[in-house]
Amino acid sequence: MNRLEPNALLALSAAFALLLVVLATAVNGPEVGLIRNPLLAIICAGSFLLLNPRLERAMKRPDRPPLISTAQPSTAAWAALFPILILACAAVPVFWPGRDYGLLVIIAAVLFGATVESALKARRG
Numbered sequence: 001m002n003r004l005e006p007n008a009l010l011a012l013s014a015a016f017a018l019l020l021v022v023l024a025t026a027v028n029g030p031e032v033g034l035i036r037n038p039l040l041a042i043i044c045a046g047s048f049l050l051l052n053p054r055l056e057r058a059m060k061r062p063d064r065p066p067l068i069s070t071a072q073p074s075t076a077a078w079a080a081l082f083p084i085l086i087l088a089c090a091a092v093p094v095f096w097p098g099r100d101y102g103l104l105v106i107i108a109a110v111l112f113g114a115t116v117e118s119a120l121k122a123r124r125g
Contacts, residue, residue: 006068007115007122010079014115016046017086021108026089028097040102041109048113049120066122067115079118082111 018041025037056063067079089104 005119005122006070006076007066007079007119008067010082011112011115011119013083014086014099016054017083017090018108018112021086021090021105024093025101025105026091029099029101033100033102036102040105041112044106044109045113045116048110049117052113052117064121067118068122079115082115086111 022041026033028037029037067075067082069075086108089108091102093099093101
């Protein structure tokens with residue numbers, strides 16, 4: 001392998017951004033978030049990866065291509081919005097501490113799940 005897959009790099013950067021969201025919400029949120037937020041991230045991302053293909057088949061939607069395509073270079077710029085949105089979710093608890101940010105963790109986990117799904121589609125071919 002002489003080059004790295006861009007969809008895998010996108011999923012890796014989204015994973016680090018999700019980790020930052022979980023850490024920011026655990027530190028700046030209520031104490032119950034120390035255990036709940038990491039579990040929310042794991043359960044939501046895993047559920048997205050397991051249930052989204054079934055939902056797409058049930059709705060008879062056509063297969064979506066991976067987020068980043070080598071045939072269309074502009075897709076890389078659009079796909080870069082996923083980690084940026086997740087990082088924006090990580091910034092919210094820093095500026096407004098003390099609230100419950102479970103919904104931010106769920107949103108970030110779903111965005112991360114979309115990037116992992118894209119990396120798996122690109123790997124399959």
